[in-house]
Amino acid sequence: MIHPTAIVSPLAQIGVNVRVGPFSIIHDNVVIGADTVIESHCEIGHPSALAGGRALVIGRGSLIRSHSVFYEGSTFGERLTTGHRVTVRELTTAGKNLQIGTLGDIQGHCEIGDYVRTHSNVHIGHESKIHNFVWIFPYVVLTNDPHPPSDTCVGCEIHDHAVIATMSIILPGVQVGEHSLVAAHSSVSRDVEAHTVVGGSPARFLCPTDKIKLKDGSGRSAYPWTTHFSRGYPEDVVKEWLSRIPASGQE
Template sequence: MNSKLHPTALISEKAIIGNNVTIGAYTVVNDNVVIGNNSTIEAFCELGVENTLCDGSPLILGENAYIRSHSVFYAASNFGKNLVTGHRVTVREKTTAGHNFQIGTLGDIQGHCEIGDFVKCHSNVHIGNKSKIGNYVWIFPYVVLTNDPHPPSDVLIGCEIQDFAVIATMSVILPGVQIASDTLIGAGSIVGKNVETGWVVAGNPAKPVCEISKIKLKDGSGRKAYPWRNHFHRGYPQHEVEKWLSELNL
């Protein structure tokens, strides 16, 4: 299978390892794991951790995954192609994500989450249990998606973040809050109410600031900063960019 498996790695014979896979030193790959072709798992990781909340289904990593060192992924989760993580990431059971998902260093996904395509989470992001995240969402460092309306309790109500939303650094989204598409949550915000499409909210408690279309790029061009896909295309496939520009009549 042309894979490079470090001699110190502990890899179950029941695990399914694709072609051209690299697994680093002292990494543990448990029974219930499927690793797609052309993936890299760095040193000191553990894949397929089981607990009482797992249902026996495998951890599935799509092709071209890149998992950096000291990361831990539980069983019963499924990721599309091109998953990329930073170091020391934790992902709990029953998380599903589309392709091109990025999780920054020290990212923490608490399981039972639904995540779309091209979601980008920077470092130290905490995604609470039962969160739902759409496509092309940006979540910046130290953001927290919460889920318990009166902690500690067994009542869990996840947040919902819709397509193209941007959540700036140090923000907290409170349980059950829905962030609509094409919105911006300002840095350091505490968001306790739903946010409508096309708005900027900021503050503690977060309140509407303006329509997102009124924000200009600070590059002297006078161009609108949002929708951000008007001008920011790095890392996205050309066919997606062309689709965006067509939809925006650009």
């Protein structure tokens, strides 16, 4: 259903059972998958010469909340979900089940994997690479200019299952290893090893992740988080995670 106040280009490819809310604009170079909801006051497929003629593709079953702007030229897998007032620039490619929090800002030329969750007010700079099952909490910034201002762009890379806690800054070119944890309010200027915790400004090694215990009285390690947290993930994914846990309860 398209609200009568919405403006939808006849050149856009709109799947079945797509809903477009009041005062939203769907531009020409757009493909929207079936069963998607576009709430009010959104602009989908904002024209940009930087997109090189590529369409904006939104996967089926997505939910884009009000006042969000997506430029043409990016591709998103199924079940994309956003908060309000999100901005996404050109030439980003993302997998399925990406969640972008309110006021999230994704710049161009980014690569994002499956089941990535970013909370409110996260800024993802140009050339960032984010792998699968990554958590990025509020007010995190992924930077890319090693000596600002310049024309040099060196994006960060965040590997599978990594967690970046609130108000942290990842500096240009930094690799954050799989299953690692960046503590809150950290400034990370060096690569983070897998299964380690770093924190501070500048961030330094604190401990292996398995030294952090759950505060539920069980005495179990909080990391890898996949050993005890599964809310919102499909059954087959959780089953695969649990199959990796040896009898000791550690991954």
